[in-house]
Amino acid sequence: MVPAWHPDFRNFDRLPDVKVVRTAFYTNGISIVVVLIMFFWLGYREYLLHDLTRQIADWQRQIDHDLRASTVAVGQYKKFQTEGLRVAEVERFIKSKPRFSEIVLRLAETLPANVALDGLDFRESAFNLRGTVRGTPDLAAGYASTYLQLLKSDAVFSEKFSEITLAGLNPNPQTGRLQLEIKLQLREGKKP
CATH class of the missing domain: 1.20.5 (Single alpha-helices involved in coiled-coils or other helix-helix interfaces)
Known part of the structure; x- marks a missing residue:
């Protein structure tokens, strides 16, 4: 058989390769670019790791120094x-701590004319007030009760003392007057 004077375009295997750039070139180029990108990325990560290690060492030196x-x-x-x-x-x-002078001054201000103070006992958590009430026993008992209510209603005493009670009201056989004893209990946590 005689060869044809022109190529047979129906048989693709026998046609000549007319590509300007081969597919293998693109495949190899893309592979090389991917490898280079990975190499630079790993290099950058390694650089960051090295820099971080250096910073840690610097800070540790500073910590050790300080x-x-x-x-x-x-x-x-x-x-x-x-x-x-x-x-x-x-x-x-x-x-x-309530000042003793404040208490004495306030007692003097509130003291009625028919009650005389005989003594003031300053204890760990309380004040004991002793006095004499002038007048007949019935009137003296009323004066003592009024004075007790006056102390309870006083703003200064109600702030400093949790309770104010009448501890005793007894007649004094020598003078014929009533002996008054009032206990002023300091508030919890307030010690003299």
């Missing part, structure tokens, strides 16, 4: 807290 001063500062702060608690306790104690 550790002694920090330990001293923490110790001083704990000492300060302890001293602060003591100061707060003293301040609380001073504020909670």
Whole structure:
């Protein structure tokens, strides 16, 4: 058989390859680009890891350098807290303690004319007030009761004392007058 004077376009296997750029070139190029991108990405990650390690080492050196001063500062702060608690306790104690002079002055201001103070006993958590009530026993008992109510209704005493009670009202055989004893109980937590 004689070869045809032109190619047979129906038989694709026998046609010549006319591609300018081969498919293998694109495949190889894309593979190389992917490998380069992965290489640069891994390199960048490695650089970040190295930089982070260096920063950690720098900070650790700084921590080690400042550790002694920090330990001293923490110790001083704990000492300060302890001293602060003591100061707060003293301040609380001073504020909670009613001044004896205030109490005596207020008693003098509220004292009726027919009651005379004989003594004032200043205890751990209470005041005991002793006095003499002038007048007949019936009138003296009324005066004592009125004075007790006056003390209970007084703003200064009701703030400082939780209860004000009549501890005793007894006749004095020598003078014929009534002996008065009133107990003023300090509020809880308020110690003189």
